[in-house]
Amino acid sequence: MTSNLSDRIKVFGPVPSRRLGRSIGINNIPPKICSYACVYCQLGRAIKMSTNRQIFYDPDDLFAEVKMRVENVRNNGEKIDYLTIVPDGEPTLDINLGRLIALLKSLNIPVAVITNTSLIDSPDVRSELYGADWVSLKIDAVSDSSWKKIDRPHQNVRLDKIHRAATIFAKQFAGQLVTETMLIKGVNDSAEDLLKTAKFIDQINPTIAYLAIPTRPPAEKWALAPNEAKINQAYQIFSQHVDKVEYLIGYEGNEFSSRGNVVEDILSITAVHPMREDAILEYLSNVDTDFSAIDEMVRSGWLMVTEYCGKRFYLRNLKK
Ligand code: SF4
Structure with missing residues (x-):
């Protein structure tokens, strides 16, 4: 599928990000084509679920748009810390992801990719992601039933394959690897679930394991954040297995400077x-x-x- 570049915003920012500083966002997937239909998705319910990698936009057109944005930002004397591929769907569904990453690297700004990890079993996807400088892998749950409940995967996606492939990826990837785990009340926040997830993330050995909660309206109204005691419990369980654990709650840390x-x-x-x-x-x-x-x-x-x-x-x- 190809689409006119002008029909929607593909490049935005720079926006402040606690993880990535000032980041230009690049949206390489039409809304919302994804291999998951997460209950907490801020984009709403799934429009099209797919596991087929395909052509969406011309990577050269996308790159030209990013290049123009970078030049404008630099001309204004503003700093850019990352170019982040963070689309309205799953970025690895783009068959041209590797080419896009290679083009972006020519701008001499680190490239980040935020993926739901579902296609990591593909050697092509892994080898394309190796070209990035920073990759975030979504690991919401390790038990099959909790994973299906929270991420509602396409029927072609298998959790055991993701686990094997994510471990391979983590060993080979030379950039900075982080994980992201969204906590949803009553779905993946039991001590048993958290322990399994933490032990698996320990094998991946990320630089930071992020614990997130929904901060924007979720696809399903019932997908709520656990209470503070549960969030603290998640942090403590993760900390017993993973070196560095941080919350990811969208707080940028400067709004109280006058207080x-x-x-x-x-x-x-x-x-x-x-x-x-x-x-x-x-x-x-x-x-x-x-x-x-x-x-x-x-x-x-x-x-x-x-x-x-x-x-x-x-x-x-x-x-x-
Ligand atoms: S992986 Fe991301 S885009 Fe896809 S459904 Fe989940 S939250 Fe939404």
């Missing part, structure tokens, strides 16, 4: 991971401040308190 450093620091840190009470006390003692600022953040609803394994943790209220 004072303690508030700004604590909300920025707890947006990325929960803080144990003793860590907070140590931080406060270093900045010579008492606990009243924390109490106030709890009272006003910016921070939540939850217990795990007998310890008290403070988390940013993810609904604020």
Whole structure:
């Protein structure tokens, strides 16, 4: 399928991203062609499910649009940290992905790809992704039943094949590999599920394992974020198996700059991971401040308190 480049926006930004700094987004798939129909998809319900790689847009046209955007941004003196292939569907369905990545690399800006991992079993897909500098693999669940419930895969996609291929990819990939796990209440947030997922992610050994929750309206109204205690539990279970775990909740960390450093620091840190009470006390003692600022953040609803394994943790209220 080919489509006129002018019929929709293919290149956007730069937009701020906590993971990738200032990133230009590249949309190489028409909406919304995907191998998954995730219950939390912010693009709504599936329009066309597919596992066939095909031609969508001419990569040279797409590249010309990116090049023009990069020149404009650079002429304005703005910085670009990444060119990110993050479409309205699954980017590896584009049979020209490898060519697109190669063209983008000529701009001397690191290239990132955010994939749902479903096609990683294809040696062609793996070899094309090896050309990127940063790849995010979606690993929502490792148990077959939870994976089917949350990602609702196309019937051609097999979880055991994804696991084998993702492990191969992780070993061969020379760039920065991260994983992303979306937590959905009552679907993949049981301790048993989280433990299996964390153990598998440990084998992949990503630079960072991100834990996400829905921050925009999901395809299914019932696809909700777990409560703070569950999110903290997920963080603790993942941390026991994976070196670096961070939340991914869309918080960019600067909106409190006028409210004072303690508030700004604590909300920025707890947006990325929960803080144990003793860590907070140590931080406060270093900045010579008492606990009243924390109490106030709890009272006003910016921070939540939850217990795990007998310890008290403070988390940013993810609904604020
Ligand atoms: S993989 Fe991404 S685009 Fe596809 S359904 Fe899931 S969230 Fe939506």
